Amino acid sequence: MIRSVVFDVGETLLKDDREWGAWADWLGVPLNTLSGLVGAVTAAGRNNSEAFQLIRPGFDLAVERQLREDAGVGERIEESDLYPDVRSTLEALQEAGYWLGIAGNQTVVSAKLLRQLGLPVDAIATSGEWDVAKPDPGFFQKVKEIAPGNPHEILYVGDHRDNDVVPARAAGLRSVLIRRGPLGYLWADDPIVRKSADWVIDSLAELPDLLAS
Template sequence: MVTAVVFDVGETLLDDSREWGAWADWIGVPRHTFSTVLGAVTAAGRDNAETFQYFRPGFDVAHERQLREEAGLGERIEEEDLYPDVRSSLEALRELGMWVGVAGNQTARTGDLLRALALPADKVATSGEWGVAKPAKEFFDRVVDMSQKPASEIVYVGDHRDNDVVPAKAAGLRTVLIRRGPWGHLWADDPLVQRDADWVISSLNELPSLLAS
């Protein structure tokens, strides 16, 4: 039985194209060049933050993020950044009586920006607010605590094999990989995803009927 569904953020609820483009502009690299190197890092199964090191060795993402904020070029999340199926799917899940949450590897500011969108979710939290990030088991322990449901009744939905599907399954949750964004497409047929994902979907609108049945 599923009683709660918790969603990752980047490339699950949010199209990250604008944010990656903003980073490329910030470091003065053509967007196509930046995205190509990001793709190579992704294909190698490495942390996407390593992308910056190819252009600026020693790049401090947290420090540069603060500089962006001070320059008035910081994080922005607006309605247009949501994938089109987000509101409809979350609303449908709540209509089924499920507890709906959002929790991903994001900054505390991202948490505030997401809450300002008034998504149809019971709670929104980020790793920056919790002080622990995926793939650590402690992150998924916080997901369980947040939902106040047994781990076995929670479905965690994300686009990333190593940060979402594999660690969530190891923590006792059920898992969904969504096939979108670079990671979702790259790893949809990966053996570890096939082992640990309860479902692989192409749209969040598939979830309500899947979980209702």
């Protein structure tokens, strides 16, 4: 039985269009150029931030994030960035009695912005706050520490094979891959995903019925 459901952020709860568009503008390249490079490095099993290095060798992500903040074009998360099924699904799961959490590879600033949305969840945390990022096992240890239940009673939902599904299973958690965003579509039918994930879904709205059954 599942007691807790923990959600990834980018392309699980939030559409990443705004943030990638902001980075493309900051780097002075078309969005499709940056998107193509991100897809290429990710499909090759590399961190998507390596795409920045291809455009600007020596790129320092932490430094550039601060420069964006200083220039007034830093991170933003608004209601319109949420996928349409997010709030209704969280409300349905909350009403059904599940403990709900959000935990992803985001900054401390992102955590603050997510909390300002007032989503119906019990906890929000980011890798920036925890000082450990997926797929490091330490990240999923943190998930197990905040979410009630034994590991097999905690479900982690994300769009990434190597950052979400595989390490969640290795940590003893249950997992779901959502088929949206570039990576969700890329890996939905991947043999490793099909072996590791409990479910592959097209919408978060499927979760209440899946868990109830």
